[in-house]
Amino acid sequence: MVMNQSPSTTTVPASSPLREAIRAAVESVRADTPMAQSFTNFVTINLVANAQLAAGGTAAMSFLPDDVIDIAAISGATYINVGTLLPFYKDALGEITKALHEKRHRWVLDPVAAGLGATRTRILDGMRDVPPAVVRANASEILTLESMWNPEHAGPADDGAHGPAGVESTDDVDTAARAAERLALYLRSKDAEGLGAVAVSGETDLVTDGKRTYRLPGGDPMMTKITGAGCALGGVVATYLCVADPLVAALAASLLFKRAGERAAAASAGPGSFQTAFLDALWNTDADDVASSTIWEA
Numbered sequence: 001m002v003m004n005q006s007p008s009t010t011t012v013p014a015s016s017p018l019r020e021a022i023r024a025a026v027e028s029v030r031a032d033t034p035m036a037q038s039f040t041n042f043v044t045i046n047l048v049a050n051a052q053l054a055a056g057g058t059a060a061m062s063f064l065p066d067d068v069i070d071i072a073a074i075s076g077a078t079y080i081n082v083g084t085l086l087p088f089y090k091d092a093l094g095e096i097t098k099a100l101h102e103k104r105h106r107w108v109l110d111p112v113a114a115g116l117g118a119t120r121t122r123i124l125d126g127m128r129d130v131p132p133a134v135v136r137a138n139a140s141e142i143l144t145l146e147s148m149w150n151p152e153h154a155g156p157a158d159d160g161a162h163g164p165a166g167v168e169s170t171d172d173v174d175t176a177a178r179a180a181e182r183l184a185l186y187l188r189s190k191d192a193e194g195l196g197a198v199a200v201s202g203e204t205d206l207v208t209d210g211k212r213t214y215r216l217p218g219g220d221p222m223m224t225k226i227t228g229a230g231c232a233l234g235g236v237v238a239t240y241l242c243v244a245d246p247l248v249a250a251l252a253a254s255l256l257f258k259r260a261g262e263r264a265a266a267a268s269a270g271p272g273s274f275q276t277a278f279l280d281a282l283w284n285t286d287a288d289d290v291a292s293s294t295i296w297e298a
């Protein structure tokens with residue numbers, strides 16, 4: 001489906017500091033091969049690592065708190081995903097996120113299935129005071145996490161929200177726009193440098209730092225027919241976070257995925273070949289392709 005531009009948005013000009021920053025992030029990852037470690041779910045862990053490599057970075061997966069905290073010292077950023085919960089996660093994630101916050105080490109959270117089950121809620125609630133630099137999630141997860149974390153939560157501004165979902169979204173991206181902006185402001189209020197961003201994925205992605213909000217059309221519905229496109233996107237946001245600020249990292253990764261999804265759909269015949277084509281497309285999509293993408297500013 002082709003998404004039309006809303007009359008209330010403008011297109012970010014072809015030549016702009018934002019596009020230059022996105023281009024620089026993509027080039028810098030290709031040139032410097034930064035490492036972003038992950039504590040992620042065991043369904044999609046392989047795709048996350050391969051996507052990070054295909055974007056030009058490197059990967060390291062770990063689940064032992066001491067190890068994750070030690071690796072943070074040589075990792076440009078960390079990716080944390082709560083998709084598949086194991087008994088030890090309850091204590092491990094609290095210990096890790098507290099240490100990352102104390103070290104001012106930047107990390108990305110994918111709150112997979114936020115709102116589903118008391119244990120996941122307890123784990124995410126435990127991150128409220130030590131939050132990440134970037135939250136990357138689908139619309140339902142953003143709506144749930146924002147209402148859980150933000151003391152300024154404005155109530156029913158997100159009319160039409162469907163509440164907690166499984167790993168798939170039951171809400172559209174626009175429904176979560178205000179919540180994403182409030183969540184981004186909350187992240188920034190907790191960051192030592194006042195930086196933070198939220199990336200909401202869907203048919204048209206939304207990326208915001210709470211003050212500026214961008215919409216990124218494109219991609220392909222086939223991206224929802226493989227497991228882990230969202231998780232891999234979170235991992236690649238962490239890869240870009242090694243070299244760029246949270247807003248630019250979230251934009252660069254989201255745009256790379258949109259362009260790669262389009263290429264992969266054109267080159268594949270179904271979910272199996274799409275996943276392979278998608279990794280190839282991440283590898284073959286260059287900084288020009290990413291930085292010249294359509295970007296609408298709200």
Ligand SMILES: Nc1ncnc2c1ncn2[C@@H]1O[C@H](COP(=O)(O)OP(=O)(O)O)[C@@H](O)[C@H]1O
Binds near residue numbers: 204205
């Ligand atoms: N209907 C769609 N059309 C085009 N791209 C999509 C669509 N749905 C999701 N995507 C893309 O797929 C990737 C994963 O997003 P999403 O499926 O929302 O995440 P999650 O797997 O966490 O629910 C993102 O790059 C997003 O832009």
Ligand SMILES: Cc1ncsc1CCOP(=O)(O)O
Binds near residue numbers: 044084167230231232
């Ligand atoms: C199927 C599944 N179950 C727990 S985590 C997970 C993967 C979710 O991946 P994504 O959020 O990228 O769709």
Ligand SMILES: [Mg+2]
Binds near residue numbers: 110138
């Ligand atoms: Mg997800």
